[in-house]
Amino acid sequence: MADHPMTDDAVLHGALREKLVRAKEQWAREGRLLTGETSTPQAQRLPPGQRLVQDFPVLDLGVQPEVKPERWRLRVEGLVEEKVALDWDAFQSLPQQEWVNDIHCVTAWSRYDNRWKGVAARDILMLARPKPEARFVVFHSYDGYTTNVPLEVFAAEEAMVAHTWNGAPLDRVHGGPARIVIPRYYFWKSAKWVTRIELLAEDRPGFWEVRGYHNNADPWLEERYA
Structure with a gap:
């Protein structure tokens, strides 16, 4: 696969795997992996249809941006009182939080007890001060992905922009140098390689949501597909 520049801040390694995208669209049409069961986090730790893994599987669209920390930027824009533009040093100077939580992938694997470090979403939103009409968020990644x-x-508590996983800087393959982590929902909502957070009045479905995946993505309700 070819390496080619995307912006002055990132280099894209690879290319979009169209065949993979079409296959997952077919999964959505067929309802693959659905068990028809529902539960709650209080009733069972492992959501319906999930299996536990010990490793950390790598899933992406075939493209892995390489962004050096000194070139990384995070912008918070849209319906905010104060636009935010953070470089790596400013990001690291914000209050740092650590949480241990589980992650659940729509492809049916789950991994317990992931230790993340980063900046709480609440602290980032506090800087931007969402306008009263802001009701939705779209995450934009360096590879063009949105959700x-x-x-x-x-x-919500434990939602964050993370830069560290299990005591080490987040690898590029897992979204480094920084990614969204929203552990309560299927992990495609936790955008890798995040560079922009956009606040909107109306919902705007992202990459997988317009390709048949569920807009809410609650694992205990098995909201895999629309």
Whole structure:
């Protein structure tokens, strides 16, 4: 696969795997992996249809941006009182939080007890001060990927922009130097290689949401597909 520049800040390694995207669209049409069961986090730790893994599988669209920390930028824009533009040093100077939580991938694997370090979403939102009409968030990644959540989901406890996983800087293959982590929902909502957070009044489905995946993505309700 070829390496080619995307912007002055990132280099893209690889190319979009169209065949993979089409296959996952077919999964959505067929309802692959659905068990028809539902539960709650209080009733069972492992959501319906999931299996535990010990490793950390790598899933992406075939493109892995390489962004050196000194070139990384995070912007918070849209319906905010104060636009935010953070470089790596400014990001690291914000209050740092650590959480241990589980992650659940829509492809049916789950991994327990992941230790993340980064900046709480609430602290980032506090800098930007969302306008009253802001109700949704779209995450934009260096590879062009997008995904959407309600603002209240991003503002929830344990939602964060993480730079460290299990005591080490986040690898590029897992979204380094920084990614979104929203552990309560299927992990495609936790955008890798995040560079822009956009606040909106109306919902705007992202890459997988317009390709048949569920807009909410609650693992205990098995919201894999629309």
